[in-house]
Amino acid sequence: MLDKVGIAKRIAQEVKDGSYVNLGIGIPTLVANYIPKGLNVTLQSENGMLGMGPFPFEGEEDADLINAGKQTITEVSGTAYFDSALSFGMIRAGKVDLTILGAMEVSENGDIANWKIPGKMVKGMGGAMDLVAAAKNIIVAMQHVNKAGESKLLPECTLPLTGVKCIKKIVTELAVLEVVPGKGFVLLERAPGVTVEEIRKATAGKLVVEGEIPEMIID
C-alpha cells in the first residue's frame, strides 16, 4: 500500500522527457519532487506560467509569483509568463502533454467528479473543467476509497461531473489502472504487498484483470 509520496513517485514515472505537465493541487503537486533527474520537464501553472520552479527560500517569496494553488514559487531557466486566456488557450490547443489531478470519483468510461458535493458549500471548479476537457493525457491521483470506506472507482459517478470520458489512467494507494471506455478499469500494477483481491474489493466499477498483474517498482 502506498502513501501519498508513493503515489506521487509512481506517477512521476509516467512523465516523459521533453513534456509539458500541469499538476493539480494536493498529491499531484508532490509529483514534481520525484521526476527522474535528467528528464527535461516543464511545469505549466494555469494562472500564467511555463517553467515553474520549487518553493522559494525563506525570505525570498515574491507576492507577484504564485502558482495555481496560490503558493509562492520560483522561476526556472527559460520561464515564460502569460495571461489566463492564453494559458487556457494553450491547454485547449493540446500543447500541454500531461495533466495530473485529484478526484472524488472516476467512472468506468473515464468520467470524473472532483468539484462539488451536493449539500456542501461549493467552492468552485477553478480550472479543473477546462483541464479535463482539453488535456491530451490525464492521470488521476487519488485514494482508492473515500473516508467512509466507499470505492471511488465506480460504474458511474454519483457526484456532479467535472468532465466526461477524459481520464486515461488512475494511480491510487493500491493500484495503477487504465481506464478503457467500454471495458472498465484495466488493472496494470499492484502496489507493493497488495493483492488483486484487495483491489477488486475496493473497486466498485468493473475491474479488468488480464494475466499476471505485476507489482509496482518504486524506489
Added chain:
Amino acid sequence: MLDKVGIAKRIAQEVKDGSYVNLGIGIPTLVANYIPKGLNVTLQSENGMLGMGPFPFEGEEDADLINAGKQTITEVSGTAYFDSALSFGMIRAGKVDLTILGAMEVSENGDIANWKIPGKMVKGMGGAMDLVAAAKNIIVAMQHVNKAGESKLLPECTLPLTGVKCIKKIVTELAVLEVVPGKGFVLLERAPGVTVEEIRKATAGKLVVEGEIPEMIID
C-alpha cells in the same frame, strides 16, 4: 473643387481630440499631415502598431517598422506594438474611433465597394472588410466621379461589396456628404466654388439638399 490635399485637409477637421484613428492607403494617409496641432490623436496601423509617426529621415529606415501600406515609418512617444490578431481584435471591439479609407463606390444606404473589379486582377481586400465591418465611424475619401466620368455615389453599388451599411460620411473633391440610410446622400458642404447643381449632376444616388449649403472652410 478640391485637390487630394484639400480632401485630406477637410477630413482632418473631422478628427477629434483624444481619438484613435486608422488611415487607409492613398488620400487617407495624407490626413495625418493636416490634423490640427494641439490635438492628441493616435494613429493605429492594422499590421500591429498604435502611435504611428511620420516617415523616417533618409538613412534611418528600419525594415522591421512599417505601416499597413508597407511603407517605412517611425514611432512616436507612447507607441505600442502588437500582433495582427490583437490589432483586428481592438478594431472589432470598437476601440478605434475613426477609420478613413478610399472607395470605388458608395451606395445611398452606406454600402461600400473598394476591392474588386470583375474581369480585372484581384489583389485582395487586405484589412478593408474587417475595418468597415467593425469601425464605429467610417469616412470615405474619394473622387466624386471615376475616370470614365461616372458617379461613384450610387443608388446601389455595382461592384462586389466590401461592406454593407457602414459608411457614415464621404468627402470628395466636390462635397462633404452624410450617408443616412433610408434617406440618401445628405449634402453638408460644397467645395469652394462648386455649386449644388454641379454636385447633383455628379451624384447618381439620391442627393438630399436641405436649406442653404455652406461652402467648406479650408485653410
Added chain:
Amino acid sequence: MNKVVNNAAAAIHDIQDGEVIMLGGFGLCGIPENCINALVNKGTKDLTCISNNAGVDDFGIGLMLKTRQVKKMISSYVGENAEFERQLLSGELEVDLIPQGTLATRCMAAAYGMPAVWVRAGVGTEVAIGKETRVFDGVEYLLEMAFKAKFAIVKAWKGDTHGNLIFRKTTRNFNMPMAMAGQITIAEVEELVPAGTLDPDHIHVPGIYVHRIFQGDNYEKRIEQRTVRQKK
C-alpha cells in the same frame, strides 16, 4: 491622450450601484488594492463582480463582501472566505461559478470583439445546462457568451500616461484579458511613467484599451499561501 487621474477615488467616481464590474487578479496576486479600498469607501452597492476569486475575509474583494456591497459574484473559485460562505448560504449573495478558462475566454472574447466563443469545458456537466452545444470535428463544444462589463478594474506593474500597461510575473493573469474587455478600463499601477518611457515591444496591454490610469500607493501585496523551502 493623457489618461491620468489623481487617485483611486477619482478613477472609480462614476461606478454606480448595481453596476457590473470586472476585477483583475488571481487569488490575492495582482489585485487592484487601491480601487477596492476606494469602492469600500464610496460604499457602492449591489455590484456584480466578475473576478476569478473573491479575496479573503479581510483583504481583496473580501472587504467589499464584509460591507455587503456585492450582490453577485461571477467566479471560478471562491473558497478562502468565511464571510462569503455565510452570505452565500444565507441567500444574501448570488454566485455564478464558471470554469476558469471559460471565465478568461469570455473576457478575451469581449477584448477581441467576438460575441461568443465555443469552448469544451463543461460539456456533459451541469455547466452545460441550458447552453447551446455543437460538434466540430467530432468534439462537442458549448457556446459561451462574451462578458459585457461597464467597468474593468485592473492592477499593473508599470503604466504610462497613454494607458500602456506592463505586468510583472504571474500578475498578468486575469488583469490582462479584463483590461482589454471593459467598456471603461481603470488601471492602477505601481509606477506611472511618462509616455515614451516604456519599451514599445514590452507593452502587454496597448493604451487604446485603458481609459483611466493612476499610480497607487501603500501596496500590501499580501501572500495567500506562503510556501518556502529551507536552505540546506
Added chain:
Amino acid sequence: MNKVVNNAAAAIHDIQDGEVIMLGGFGLCGIPENCINALVNKGTKDLTCISNNAGVDDFGIGLMLKTRQVKKMISSYVGENAEFERQLLSGELEVDLIPQGTLATRCMAAAYGMPAVWVRAGVGTEVAIGKETRVFDGVEYLLEMAFKAKFAIVKAWKGDTHGNLIFRKTTRNFNMPMAMAGQITIAEVEELVPAGTLDPDHIHVPGIYVHRIFQGDNYEKRIEQRTVRQKK
C-alpha cells in the same frame, strides 16, 4: 526541452509535397527568409501557403512561386507580384482571398484551441457565400473555421533554446498568431540565446508553442516601400 536544430534545411526537412504551411510576416516585414530559401532548395511542391501576402517577384514567397512550388495561396492581399498574377490568370495557381483580420483570427483560433470564431468581416459580401451566419445582439456574424496547418514557419528577433520568442517592432504581425497555430512550429531567429537569458516578462510566444528553432543568417530584411522625409 532543447529545441535547437542546426539550420533551415534541418528545420524543414520533413515538409512534404502537398503540405499546408503557414508563413509569418506582413509584406516583406518579418518573413522567414532562411526557411523560404531552404524550401526553394528542397523543391517541395504543391504547397498550400497560408500567408497574408505572397512576397515580391524575387523575394519572399515570390521565390517559391517562381519555382512553381505553390499550388494554393490563402492570403488577404497579393498585389505586388507579377509572376503571381501570371500564374493566377493562367490557372496554375489557386488563390483564396480572405479578410486580413479573419486570416489573423483563424490563426488565433487554432492557437487557442477554438474550433471556429464568429466574425463580422465580410457579412453581406461574396466572402459570406456558403457560410453560416448568425445574429448576436442585432449584429450579423459569419462563422469562420480555425486553420489547420501542419507546419507554421515564423521569424522572430530573439529566441531561446526552449523555443521562447521575442519579436521586434511591427514584425510581430502574423508571426505571433501563426507561431501558436501550427501543429509543428518552426522558428528562425536573428539571435538564439540559452534558456534563461530572455526576461520571462518580455516573451511574446511561450516555448510550448515552438517545436524547432535555429539562428538564421544573412538576413536581407528587404524594404518594400522605402518612404522617407527630408531633414529640414
